[in-house]
Amino acid sequence: MIRELSISVTPKEASVDALIATAAARKLRVPASSITSVRIRRRSIDARRREVRINLSLSVYIGEEPGPLFVPVSLPGVSHAKRSAIVVGFGPAGIFAALTLIENGIRPIVLERGRSVHERMKDTAKLSREGRLDPESNYAFGEGGAGAFSDGKLYTRSSKRGDTGRILRLLVQFGADPSILSDSHPHIGSDRLPYIIGNIRTAIISAGGEVHFCKRVSRLQKKGDETCGVVCTDGSEYAGPVILATGHSAKDIYYSLNDSGYVLEAKSTAAGVRVEHPQHLIDSMQYHSKEGRGPYLPAASYSFVAQIGGRGVYSFCMCPGGVIVPAASEEGYLAVNGMSPASRSTRWANSGIIVELRKEELEADDPFAMLRLIEDIERRCYHPGFAAPAERLDEFVKGSSSGSLLRSSYPRPLVPVHMDEVLPPLVASSLREGFMAFDRMAGGRFITDEALLIAPETRTSSPVRIPRDSTMKQGRGLYPAGEGAGYAGGIVSAAVDGSEAALRLGGDYCG
Numbered sequence: 001m002i003r004e005l006s007i008s009v010t011p012k013e014a015s016v017d018a019l020i021a022t023a024a025a026r027k028l029r030v031p032a033s034s035i036t037s038v039r040i041r042r043r044s045i046d047a048r049r050r051e052v053r054i055n056l057s058l059s060v061y062i063g064e065e066p067g068p069l070f071v072p073v074s075l076p077g078v079s080h081a082k083r084s085a086i087v088v089g090f091g092p093a094g095i096f097a098a099l100t101l102i103e104n105g106i107r108p109i110v111l112e113r114g115r116s117v118h119e120r121m122k123d124t125a126k127l128s129r130e131g132r133l134d135p136e137s138n139y140a141f142g143e144g145g146a147g148a149f150s151d152g153k154l155y156t157r158s159s160k161r162g163d164t165g166r167i168l169r170l171l172v173q174f175g176a177d178p179s180i181l182s183d184s185h186p187h188i189g190s191d192r193l194p195y196i197i198g199n200i201r202t203a204i205i206s207a208g209g210e211v212h213f214c215k216r217v218s219r220l221q222k223k224g225d226e227t228c229g230v231v232c233t234d235g236s237e238y239a240g241p242v243i244l245a246t247g248h249s250a251k252d253i254y255y256s257l258n259d260s261g262y263v264l265e266a267k268s269t270a271a272g273v274r275v276e277h278p279q280h281l282i283d284s285m286q287y288h289s290k291e292g293r294g295p296y297l298p299a300a301s302y303s304f305v306a307q308i309g310g311r312g313v314y315s316f317c318m319c320p321g322g323v324i325v326p327a328a329s330e331e332g333y334l335a336v337n338g339m340s341p342a343s344r345s346t347r348w349a350n351s352g353i354i355v356e357l358r359k360e361e362l363e364a365d366d367p368f369a370m371l372r373l374i375e376d377i378e379r380r381c382y383h384p385g386f387a388a389p390a391e392r393l394d395e396f397v398k399g400s401s402s403g404s405l406l407r408s409s410y411p412r413p414l415v416p417v418h419m420d421e422v423l424p425p426l427v428a429s430s431l432r433e434g435f436m437a438f439d440r441m442a443g444g445r446f447i448t449d450e451a452l453l454i455a456p457e458t459r460t461s462s463p464v465r466i467p468r469d470s471t472m473k474q475g476r477g478l479y480p481a482g483e484g485a486g487y488a489g490g491i492v493s494a495a496v497d498g499s500e501a502a503l504r505l506g507g508d509y510c511g
């Protein structure tokens with residue numbers, strides 16, 4: 001017999017399977033010894049009240065054992081498939097596009113400008129330790145895309161656009177912890193993601209797909225109105241319909257598409273700074289305890305939104321127990337972002353705090369107008385060796401900087417600045433008011449002399465869109481997907497979007 005129920009337990013009870021089973025037995029009024037197994041279907045933290053509780057939805061097995069958690073996807077062999085397709089970019093969108101093509105009997109030929117995720121670890125370490133950037137292999141480019149060295153948060157609101165559960169199940173199939181299927185805010189961690197990505201690549205190649213690294217696509221080829229292949233910077237050419245999943249940092253692809261007559265448009269985005277607090281302050285604030293999170297709770301996170309003069313200011317991509325990294329992909333431009341290990345165990349909590357930038361407010365009316373605004377911020381924030389501009393949060397809000405900084409997780413040097421000098425006035429003033437609003441929401445605990453701002457947070461979503469609503473616009477054969485196409489943001493939504501692009505391609509060419 002299987003009984004389904006919801007219980008609320010203490011963090012300590014939630015951390016021990018036997019204590020969960022005891023709590024379930026109590027609620028069901030059955031002897032604990034009659035329970036053969038308990039499966040957690042949903043797990044969330046309720047920190048609204050002083051005593052933090054863990055809410056669990058359970059399937060309780062009495063006198064029987066549970067079946068497998070899910071049926072793994074078996075990939076058919078596609079070595080001799082009649083149809084092949086090109087996937088440009090091997091970030092979340094490209095990875096899941098390639099898997100979906102195989103599931104549909106199409107052989108993917110993946111072309112990725114960067115290096116394998118394991119080689120890439122050396123390149124990101126060189127950037128963090130020595131400030132030396134490889135423009136093809138860094139925190140944005142290379143196998144796994146921008147999602148490989150991240151917090152690996154898998155939370156998304158985009159479930160309407162496709163099957164997010166399928167993405168999570170595939171991640172588990174390739175090595176992620178099964179808890180991501182039940183946690184309300186699942187995350188993987190930058191130390192586990194490379195292993196999972198490597199496993200997916202092996203499966204794609206074993207099924208007969210191709211994955212080529214250090215292959216930068218420089219332009220698409222067209223026959224009449226139809227996109228029929230790509231040309232790489234090394235002169236090699238590949239023929240077939242194209243899933244373009246190059247992410248939002250690949251500016252060269254936008255310019256190449258524009259030169260070839262494809263339709264592009266400017267897109268609204270957001271920009272701001274990363275704020276870093278000691279993690280124990282965030283734990284105390286969210287868990288209502290001076291002692292912090294204690295032994296049974298995870299590093300706490302927060303999510304704030306405020307409307308300042310009708311403009312959204314919000315926290316973005318929070319990394320509890322993480323570090324801030326230089327996420328630039330070009331010399332002369334700086335972007336920062338956050339990543340965390342699976343344990344989320346560093347002493348820092350960082351989050352992007354960003355201000356909405358609307359395309360309607362742009363002065364110029366061309367596809368690159370928003371990109372230029374973002375580039376201008378990144379250029380103003382750049383210092384040789386990827387040193388980053390920084391200012392204390394309390395001093396930024398007061399508008400009087402002493403120039404003194406705090407210790408930070410950012411691995412490169414920090415340069416004391418007034419944020420008003422490096423950010424556009426609208427962004428700086430909205431941020432200042434936004435921080436004051438967040439501080440009120442947090443009972444006066446968010447603005448502190450222990451928090452630091454590091455700029456700029458600019459790679460929040462694409463500033464350019466490649467419209468795909470009408471084949472009339474782009475012709476046949478081109479499937480823009482993921483964050484770079486301007487239709488997704490975040491690992492899971494990009495993965496869903498890549499899968500959907502592969503299904504559309506399958507429908508058009510094999511349907």
Ligand SMILES: Cc1cc2nc3c(=O)[nH]c(=O)nc-3n(C[C@H](O)[C@H](O)[C@H](O)COP(=O)(O)OP(=O)(O)OC[C@H]3O[C@@H](n4cnc5c(N)ncnc54)[C@H](O)[C@@H]3O)c2cc1C
Nearest residue numbers: 089091093113142145146147150153217247482483490491
């Ligand atoms: C440090 C960091 C932390 C993040 N943390 C999170 C998080 O915790 N949770 C979350 O949901 N999102 C996070 N994000 C955002 C997330 O990574 C992106 O939304 C997601 O990776 C977008 O997927 P994508 O496949 O569309 O593009 P990308 O991941 O950007 O992948 C594009 C790929 O295309 C390749 N490419 C580009 N141009 C070419 C070309 N011309 N030829 C061949 N290949 C090319 C690139 O090398 C890259 O591998 C983070 C991003 C960063 C930088």
